[in-house]
Amino acid sequence: MSGTGSDGVYVESTIIMTTVRVIAPFVFTFGLFVMFHGAESAGGGFQGGVLVAAAVLLLAFAFGIDATRAWLAGPLTRTAIAGGGAAFALIGVGAIVLDGAFLEYVAYDVGSTGVKYGIELVELGIGAVVSGVLVGLFFSLASGDFTTSTGDAPDNERDAATPGGEEA
Amino acid sequence: MTSEAIVLAAVLTFSALGAAAAILLRDVLNAIIAFAAFSFGIATVWVLLAAPDVALTEAAVGAGITTVFFLVTIAKTVRPGGERLFERIEWRSVAVVAILSGALLATVGSLPAVGAADAPVATSPVTEYYLANAYSETGVENAVTAVLAAYRGFDTFGEATVVISAGVAVLLVLRQEAYV
Numbered sequence: 001m002s003g004t005g006s007d008g009v010y011v012e013s014t015i016i017m018t019t020v021r022v023i024a025p026f027v028f029t030f031g032l033f034v035m036f037h038g039a040e041s042a043g044g045g046f047q048g049g050v051l052v053a054a055a056v057l058l059l060a061f062a063f064g065i066d067a068t069r070a071w072l073a074g075p076l077t078r079t080a081i082a083g084g085g086a087a088f089a090l091i092g093v094g095a096i097v098l099d100g101a102f103l104e105y106v107a108y109d110v111g112s113t114g115v116k117y118g119i120e121l122v123e124l125g126i127g128a129v130v131s132g133v134l135v136g137l138f139f140s141l142a143s144g145d146f147t148t149s150t151g152d153a154p155d156n157e158r159d160a161a162t163p164g165g166e167e168a
Numbered sequence: 169m170t171s172e173a174i175v176l177a178a179v180l181t182f183s184a185l186g187a188a189a190a191i192l193l194r195d196v197l198n199a200i201i202a203f204a205a206f207s208f209g210i211a212t213v214w215v216l217l218a219a220p221d222v223a224l225t226e227a228a229v230g231a232g233i234t235t236v237f238f239l240v241t242i243a244k245t246v247r248p249g250g251e252r253l254f255e256r257i258e259w260r261s262v263a264v265v266a267i268l269s270g271a272l273l274a275t276v277g278s279l280p281a282v283g284a285a286d287a288p289v290a291t292s293p294v295t296e297y298y299l300a301n302a303y304s305e306t307g308v309e310n311a312v313t314a315v316l317a318a319y320r321g322f323d324t325f326g327e328a329t330v331v332i333s334a335g336v337a338v339l340l341v342l343r344q345e346a347y348v
Contacts, residue, residue, distance in 0.1 A: 039308035042220030050228040057236055085332045103321035116307035119317040126328055133335030134233055140342035141240045
C-alpha cells in the first residue's frame with residue numbers, strides 16, 4: 001500500500017504500476033469468469049463480484065485513489081448496485097408474470113438451456129451489486145473525511161488527520 | 169495419519185498461529201497482516217475439505233477485500249507509541265473468550281465426523297433430491313449454484329437485498345460531497 005507518500009500526496013511507484021498494469025486485466029477477467037462459470041465450477045456472482053472489485057482496488061493502489069475515483073466518477077457504482085438488484089428482481093418477477101413462481105426459470109420457456117442462462121443472469125446481477133457496494137465502500141473509506149472532525153487528534157507519525165493521508 | 173490429514177493439520181496449525189498473532193500483536197498493522205494470513209489458512213482448509221465455493225469466498229473476502237478495508241481504515245488512526253511487540257493480556261477478556269470457546273467446543277462432540285456417510289446432511293432426502301435432479305432440472309453442473317440461484321433463489325434474493333441495503337446505508341453514512 002505504498003500508493004501515497006507520508007505527506008498524503010500520491011507517489012508513483014514504477015514496480016507497483018507495472019505489476020498492476022499486467023495483473024489487473026487478468027483479475028478483472030477472472031472475476032467475470034467466476035461470475036459466468038459459477039454454473040459449471042466453483043464460484044458465482046458473489047465471489048466474482050468481489051474479484052472485480054479487487055481489480056478496481058488494485059488500480060487505485062497503483063495509480064492513486066483520487067485519480068481512480070475521478071476515473072470512476074459519476075453514477076457508475078450506484079448504477080451497478082441498483083441495476084444488479086433490479087435485474088435479479090425483474091428476472092424473479094418476470095417468471096410470476098409468465099404464470100410461474102418467483103424465479104421459476106422454466107416459466108420463460110426458452111429451450112433446454114434457458115434455466116442455465118437465467119441463473120447466469122442472476123449471478124451477473126449479484127456480481128454487479130457486490131462489486132458496486134465494495135468499490136463504493138472502498139472509495140468512501142479511503143477519502144475519509146469523517147475522521148477530520150476530531151480536530152484534537154495528536155500529531156503522530158501517521159499524520160492521521162490529513163484527508164487521504166498515508167495508506168499504512 | 170494419511171498425508172491429507174497431515175496437510176490439514178499443518179494448515180490448521182498455521183491458521184491457529186495466525187489467529188493468535190492477530191490477537192497478541194500490539195501494532196494494528198501487524199495484527200491485520202496476521203489476520204489475513206489466518207484467513208488464507210482457513211481458505212486452504214475449505215479447499216482441503218472439498219468446499220471450493222466457500223474457499224473462494226473466504227480467500228476473496230476474508231484475506232483480500234477485508235484486509236484492504238482494514239488497512240484503509242487504520243491509515244486514519246493513531247499508532248500507539250512504545251516498543252512492545254505484544255499486547256498486554258487482559259485476563260477478563262481471556263475469561264470471556266474461554267467461556268465462549270468452551271460453550272462452542274462443547275457442541276463439537278455432537279457433530280458428525282467430517283465426511284461421514286451417515287451425517288444427516290448426506291442422508292437427507294433433500295440432499296438426495298438436489299444431487300439427483302439439479303442437472304436435469306437446471307442444466308448447471310455445480311449443484312451449489314443450482315441450490316443458491318434456483319432452488320433457494322428466493323433466499324439468495326434476500327441476501328442480495330441485505331447487501332444492497334447495508335451498502336446503501338453505509339455509503340450514505342460515509343457520504344462524501346465529491347462521491348457517492
